[in-house]
Amino acid sequence: MIKGFSPYGYQIVKEKWGNQTATFHAKNPSQNVYVWNWRHTKKQANLKNYPAANLYRKATFTMLHHKKHRNYYYVRMQADGNSAKNVYGYVAASQVEAGHNTNYKQIEYTQIDQFTDSTDYQNYIQNGK
Numbered sequence: 001m002i003k004g005f006s007p008y009g010y011q012i013v014k015e016k017w018g019n020q021t022a023t024f025h026a027k028n029p030s031q032n033v034y035v036w037n038w039r040h041t042k043k044q045a046n047l048k049n050y051p052a053a054n055l056y057r058k059a060t061f062t063m064l065h066h067k068k069h070r071n072y073y074y075v076r077m078q079a080d081g082n083s084a085k086n087v088y089g090y091v092a093a094s095q096v097e098a099g100h101n102t103n104y105k106q107i108e109y110t111q112i113d114q115f116t117d118s119t120d121y122q123n124y125i126q127n128g129k
Contacts, residue, residue, distance in 0.1 A: 010040040013069065014062035023114070024055040024073065024091075025101035033096065035077055035089040044089040050079045052106035055096060058088075070094070080108055104128035 026033045026047040033047040035055075040063075047053055055075040062069055071093035079085045100114045101107065104127045115121040 009065055011064040012061055013064050016060045017058075020057050020059050020073075022057045022098055023100050024057060024075070024096040024098055025053065025103075027095060027097045029103065031095075033091065035075065035087055035091050037089055040090060045077060045079075045087045047077075047091075047095075050077070052080050052101055052103050054078050054101050055091060060093070061090065080106070 029048065029051045031048060034043045035045040035047070036042070037044055045053075055073070055077050057073045057075050059074040061072045061074065063072055072090040073093055073096070075089065075091055077087040077089070079087065099116060100110070100120070102120070102123065104110070104124045108129065110124055110128070112121075115124065
């Protein structure tokens with residue numbers, strides 16, 4: 001997708017790259033939250049099917065669709081929290097929240113630098129595998 005007109009109905013009106021590094025996860029892991037392809041025509045993944053997924057933001061976009069502006073993040077998704085299996089695509093910013101996924105029972109392992117604080121680490125020790 002490029003700035004300007006899109007025959008698929010989604011039009012990028014603003015984009016921001018660089019210094020976008022942040023980790024996100026689904027606000028509600030039981031709801032459908034889709035990671036879309038670059039044309040916004042195909043669902044790459046549904047976060048509901050990946051309860052331990054972490055999303056790593058690469059860029060922020062504002063898209064126009066049906067005369068409404070919505071923010072999206074271009075992300076790299078790791079399906080089980082930290083695996084090498086990655087999915088890339090757009091996700092609606094309103095459906096994710098900042099921070100590492102805390103569904104530790106589903107995550108195989110978590111690197112020490114991904115914990116937000118000591119409480120987060122203690123939660124992992126008590127509830128993780």
